[in-house]
Amino acid sequence: MSRDVMSRDRVAWSDARRAVRYRLEAGGVEWEIAPGRTVRGYGFNGQVPGPILEAKQGLPLEIEFTNRLPEPTVIHWHGLRIPAAMDGTEVVQRPVQPGETFTYRFTPPDAGTFWYHPHANETEQLEKGLYGALIVRAADELALDGEKILVFDDLRVDRSGRIAKFGGLMDRHNGREGNVRLINGTSEPEFAIAAGQIERWRIVNASSARYVRLSLGGHPFQIIGTDGGFIEAPVPAEKVLLPPGDRVELAVGPFAQEGDIVGIDDLPYYRGTGKKGVERFGTIRIGPRKASTARLPPRLREIAPLVTGPTSVTRTVTLGFRPSLRRGFDFVIDGERHHHDEPVNVGELQVWDVVNTTQIDHPFHLHGFFFQVLEINGQKPAFRSLEDVINVPPKGTARIAWYPDDRPGMWMYHCHILEHHAAGMMAHFEVKRP
Ligand SMILES: [Cu+2]
The missing domain is CATH 2.60.40.420 (Cupredoxins -  blue copper proteins)
Known part of the structure; x- marks a missing residue:
């Protein structure tokens, strides 16, 4: 079938x-x-x-x-x-x-x-x-000239053509990166876009461990959304970093030249381990020119800041690495594998410092709630957004704010490098009514 x-x-x-x-x-x-x-x-x-x-x-x-x-x-x-x-x-x-x-x-x-x-x-x-x-x-969905959904993944295939077996301690440490690069489950597919048109591209990084530093052949695009939907205004860019689990929405085009082939590339990014050059995920073929009716609004939405002015940190979450006699090493949170963190009260603003004490990047993912990034290593982000995944650089700190609305129960946060999550870099905590 x-x-x-x-x-x-x-x-x-x-x-x-x-x-x-x-x-x-x-x-x-x-x-x-x-x-x-x-x-x-x-x-x-x-x-x-x-x-x-x-x-x-x-x-x-x-x-x-x-x-x-x-x-x-x-x-x-x-x-x-x-x-x-x-x-x-x-x-x-x-x-x-x-x-x-x-x-x-x-x-x-x-x-x-x-x-x-x-x-x-x-x-x-x-x-x-x-x-x-x-x-x-949304009921009033922004439609440009077209839409594409691109789910990125990489797969490690062995010499016999099968999905490779898990690579032991090396994969446990680095996460499993693949030698076959896929968009929507297909190796290096070709997409088409008409010259002159602008499309809305929704992008998901479903890789286990690969950071995709996306470039469309160096052509400029506009970032219009992240994990939690639209950002406030389009941001022009030529590349964007998606750690595992991350999403971004782009306005892509217009391309001028009919017949051009543009690469969908993953640019080099050093995450404290591994090394890769420019790697191709796919291509875009620029088709015959068509009229554009796309109107990208200069303002997309308002995001009220959760924190204005000085604030105090309500919790520090420490991402760590620890040698283990039984397993070689573990990835831990606050010194514990599969950590049980303190509860959070509904209605009490959370300001967390997520501190990475290791030598490698970790994409921090919070379930069920969006956060705003206040600072990364003391620097404000380039624009305000709603996120559920944020990269925490080596020896770095991400300060985030989030508001526990009335959805009590057990929630979790973890590193979205799947092997790190499995090696212990995750925590449960309860959101409870005070
Ligand atoms: Cu990690």
Whole structure:
């Protein structure tokens, strides 16, 4: 059965009671990473990435999830500010066993670019292909001349053409980076855009450990959104860094020259380990010129600052590295693997210093709440935004502020390099009503 047929068959969309419903099934898949080249992986509804889930801001979303994997799993809705019980981690639900079905029900409160992925045995389940984009559309969605959704990933394929086995302590330390670069599950695909037009590109980095420093052949683009939706105004740029788990929205174009081929490249970035040159993820073919009706507003939204003026830090979260006799080493938080952090009270503004005591970068991810970045190593960020992933540089500090609204329950934060999370760099904490 072709992947297309399976995805059409199994994804149900219905407007009944104005809820949006999907059926998702995780299972084994022959993943065609390039024409005629397949690997045995895991997919949602028989495809990698899983189907693009489209929700509407403020309308209920229901996802009936069935596990056809040979192992338990849970599905996390990365970036969505939903009730704790629907966060899809093993702290808030019993893992979905092989053959079982669990229905996730929630109402996405924010428009933006999100994604979904397992929160169990992530280093294997995501590497094998279990991830997909989740787009929450606003009623007055900004439409440019077109839209593309690009999910970046890299895959390590061994000499025999299979997904490589986990590389032991080296991978545990560096995270698993791949030798095959994928956009939307395909090795180095080609995209088309008409000369003269401007498109809205939604980008997700679903890699286990790779930092994508995205460049479109050096052509300028505009950053219009990040993890939590629009930023306040478009920001011109020629490159943008996406650590694992991160998202960005861009206004891409206009390109002048019909017939040009433009690279979608990952520029060198040193994250304290590994070394890579410019690596190609895909290309853009500039097609015949078309008229543009795109109007990019100079102001996209207002983001009220959570902190104005001097503030005191309410918590310090320390990301660390520690030798271990049994495991070689661990990645820890406040000196503890799989840390249990102090509770947070609903309604009490949080100002956290996330301190990285190690020699390598760590992308800090907070579940269920957006934060604003106040400072990185004492420097204010270039623009205000809502984030759920922020890179914390080696020996550096990210100061973030977030507001626990009334969604009590167990939440977590962790490094989004999947191997670091597995090696202990994560914490649970409770948000509770005072
Ligand atoms: Cu890390």
